[in-house]
Amino acid sequence: MTEAAAPVMYGPKSAARWVGRVSGAVLPILTVVAAIIAVWYGAAVGMNRAWTLDQMERRGLEMSAIQIMADAMNQDRPVLPTPHQVFGELWNTTMGEPLMRERRGELQGNPRNLIFHAYHTLAPTLMGFAIGAALGVLLAVGIVHNRAMDMSVMPWAIASQTIPILAIAPIIVVVVSNLPVLNAAVDNGVISEEMKLLIPKALISSYLSFFPVVVGMVAGLRSPRAMDLDLMRTWSASRGQTFWKLRLPASVPFLFTSLKVSIAAALVGTIVAELPTGARFGLGARLLTGSYYGQTIQIWSALFMAAICAAALVVILGAVEKAVLRRMGARP
Amino acid sequence: MSALRLPQWALPALGAVLVAMAALSDWRLAAILAAWFGAWGVNALMAGTGRSGAVPFVVPFIFGATLLGLWEMVVRLYEISPIILPAPSAIWAEMRASTGILWADFQQTILKGALSGYAIGCGAAFLMALAVDRSGFLQRGLLPVGNFIAALPIVGTAPIFVMWFGFGWQSKAAVVVAMVFFPMLVNCVQGLKASDAMQRDLMRTYSASYTQTLLKLRLPTALPFIFNGLKICTTLALIGAIVAEFFGSPTVGMGFRIKIEMGRLAMDMVWAEIAVAALAGSGFYGLVVLIERRLTFWHPSQRRG
Numbered sequence: 001m002t003e004a005a006a007p008v009m010y011g012p013k014s015a016a017r018w019v020g021r022v023s024g025a026v027l028p029i030l031t032v033v034a035a036i037i038a039v040w041y042g043a044a045v046g047m048n049r050a051w052t053l054d055q056m057e058r059r060g061l062e063m064s065a066i067q068i069m070a071d072a073m074n075q076d077r078p079v080l081p082t083p084h085q086v087f088g089e090l091w092n093t094t095m096g097e098p099l100m101r102e103r104r105g106e107l108q109g110n111p112r113n114l115i116f117h118a119y120h121t122l123a124p125t126l127m128g129f130a131i132g133a134a135l136g137v138l139l140a141v142g143i144v145h146n147r148a149m150d151m152s153v154m155p156w157a158i159a160s161q162t163i164p165i166l167a168i169a170p171i172i173v174v175v176v177s178n179l180p181v182l183n184a185a186v187d188n189g190v191i192s193e194e195m196k197l198l199i200p201k202a203l204i205s206s207y208l209s210f211f212p213v214v215v216g217m218v219a220g221l222r223s224p225r226a227m228d229l230d231l232m233r234t235w236s237a238s239r240g241q242t243f244w245k246l247r248l249p250a251s252v253p254f255l256f257t258s259l260k261v262s263i264a265a266a267l268v269g270t271i272v273a274e275l276p277t278g279a280r281f282g283l284g285a286r287l288l289t290g291s292y293y294g295q296t297i298q299i300w301s302a303l304f305m306a307a308i309c310a311a312a313l314v315v316i317l318g319a320v321e322k323a324v325l326r327r328m329g330a331r332p
Numbered sequence: 333m334s335a336l337r338l339p340q341w342a343l344p345a346l347g348a349v350l351v352a353m354a355a356l357s358d359w360r361l362a363a364i365l366a367a368w369f370g371a372w373g374v375n376a377l378m379a380g381t382g383r384s385g386a387v388p389f390v391v392p393f394i395f396g397a398t399l400l401g402l403w404e405m406v407v408r409l410y411e412i413s414p415i416i417l418p419a420p421s422a423i424w425a426e427m428r429a430s431t432g433i434l435w436a437d438f439q440q441t442i443l444k445g446a447l448s449g450y451a452i453g454c455g456a457a458f459l460m461a462l463a464v465d466r467s468g469f470l471q472r473g474l475l476p477v478g479n480f481i482a483a484l485p486i487v488g489t490a491p492i493f494v495m496w497f498g499f500g501w502q503s504k505a506a507v508v509v510a511m512v513f514f515p516m517l518v519n520c521v522q523g524l525k526a527s528d529a530m531q532r533d534l535m536r537t538y539s540a541s542y543t544q545t546l547l548k549l550r551l552p553t554a555l556p557f558i559f560n561g562l563k564i565c566t567t568l569a570l571i572g573a574i575v576a577e578f579f580g581s582p583t584v585g586m587g588f589r590i591k592i593e594m595g596r597l598a599m600d601m602v603w604a605e606i607a608v609a610a611l612a613g614s615g616f617y618g619l620v621v622l623i624e625r626r627l628t629f630w631h632p633s634q635r636r637g
Binding site: 025027028029030031032033036047079147148150151152153154155156158159161162163165168170171174175178264267268271272275283284287288290291294296299300302303306307310311 | 372375376378379380387388391392394395396399415416417469470471472473474476477480484485487488489491492494495496566567570571575578579590594599602603606609610612613614616617
């Protein structure tokens with residue numbers, strides 16, 4: 001009895017729970033990740049070996065199998081870079097380069113630093129995500145409350161997503177940067193020139209990110225059961241009250257699930273928007289220059305930077321979700 | 333449902349006031365607003381008659397036609413340069429005029445690149461899900477990793493695959509495979525877990541074999557999830573195939589054409605390609621939805637009330 005009364009922090013019970021958690025969740029994930037890395041190394045050796053063998057023959061060198069393997073893993077322009085090359089490049093281009101540099105007497109961002117490119121991709125991503133999420137929530141509220149809107153907007157929202165976004169990216173850039181409203185805003189100093197360059201990218205990423213929010217929010221706002229809605233009616237609650245006190249709180253878990261999908265889509269949208277528009281900075285631009293000059297390690301490191309950004313954004317949203325749900329009294 | 337307690341004439345009156353106010357400053361804006369409110373009023377009336385008969389098809393049709401009409405009006409009334417935004421009528425004329433090129437591009441990008449990649453990627457993911465499904469350990473490891481990878485910008489692998497597999501449709505198919513594999517895998521694995529423990533126990537009391545349980549219980553309960561994955565992947569496949577063409581392609585294909593015609597500022601051709609892509613995408617999606625309705629008619633989400 002006395003033993004059970006005090007919470008045991010490091011006792012056998014919590015140790016057992018910890019072991020259980022490791023073997024239950026962490027160990028399988030580590031196994032899968034290890035398997036992926038092993039396959040990756042194998043594929044890298046397999047794909048890069050031809051070049052090594054070719055060089056060996058040309059120079060008339062004799063190499064042991066181990067030397068060939070080591071060379072295949074450490075080429076300058078491999079067909080498939082190995083994990084340690086990619087992460088080495090990631091480290092060098094983030095920590096090994098100064099973030100800012102002096103140019104024409106001004107302190108500017110350093111384009112050799114990958115964090116600089118990540119910033120140029122993340123800014124429009126966040127802006128597009130904000131626009132897309134707001135638009136998605138507004139559309140969902142309209143769809144739930146207005147039958148004409150429900151019937152007319154929903155099929156076209158689905159159809160809008162079947163348009164390949166990349167196809168319209170260059171057009172959006174041309175149209176948006178020629179909008180008289182926008183030019184007037186720049187002239188009057190309402191927005192800066194830099195902001196104007198950001199807007200087309202943000203619009204493209206909002207185009208991809210509004211849809212998951214619409215779908216999730218419509219499902220969420222409709223998730224209260226008929227019984228709950230009836231109860232609101234017996235209290236003679238107005239539509240507004242039903243919305244604020246029942247529908248909206250009930251939709252929050254749906255909202256966060258779709259926001260996570262939506263922010264990942266927003267990042268894809270920005271990167272894709274950078275490809276055909278000749279952007280000079282950004283992870284998409286980095287991919288494009290890498291592919292022009294055959295710098296495979298640069299392509300892969302840009303790709304991993306994008307992955308890290310996506311993961312970080314999703315994790316941050318997950319933390320916000322947890323905090324909000326806890327404030328709303330959900331069980332942790 | 334009229335808890336908003338606005339009189340019937342409030343919204344039309346508001347529309348009329350807006351149109352009148354716009355007419356004072358700019359008659360073109362007034363005409364556009366009038367067309368919008370008129371069409372919206374028709375739609376609201378139609379939607380008010382219920383969900384029976386042709387209404388679910390007519391209402392979205394009117395809405396789409398209205399958008400096209402407004403687009404045409406904006407372009408004509410404000411005399412927007414065709415380099416910035418061509419009118420729908422001009423795009424339609426271009427589509428009629430260059431059917432041959434559009435058809436060749438459609439074959440190259442959609443039929444060869446996107447569809448073959450879609451079939452290979454979804455098929456491989458399904459088989460992988462069946463294999464993983466037999467081990468709980470692998471499932472617990474693969475689901476989080478797969479969910480993580482599914483959220484990554486895999487489109488970025490396009491330049492790599494073009495480098496590996498050349499400029500032909502094979503590299504586009506490879507990009508599509510990489511894009512659809514993980515979303516499909518995650519959905520399939522989740523679907524295979526969807527049957528109740530009780531139902532599986534029942535199958536065991538019937539002494540059903542693994543194959544029988546799979547075919548008669550677990551695959552049918554997995555179908556809604558599998559179709560969810562298939563639907564998500566239709567859009568991904570089209571995006572992947574077109575994006576990959578920007579990194580190198582033979583002189584045919586939708587992405588190639590868009591890139592080239594953009595450079596020549598032939599915007600009506602660019603929009604014609606987009607229209608084809610949108611039609612193909614909607615058709616592809618619609619086809620999957622139709623198959624889903626036939627196969628999962630028993631699922632609550634498919635019931636028509």
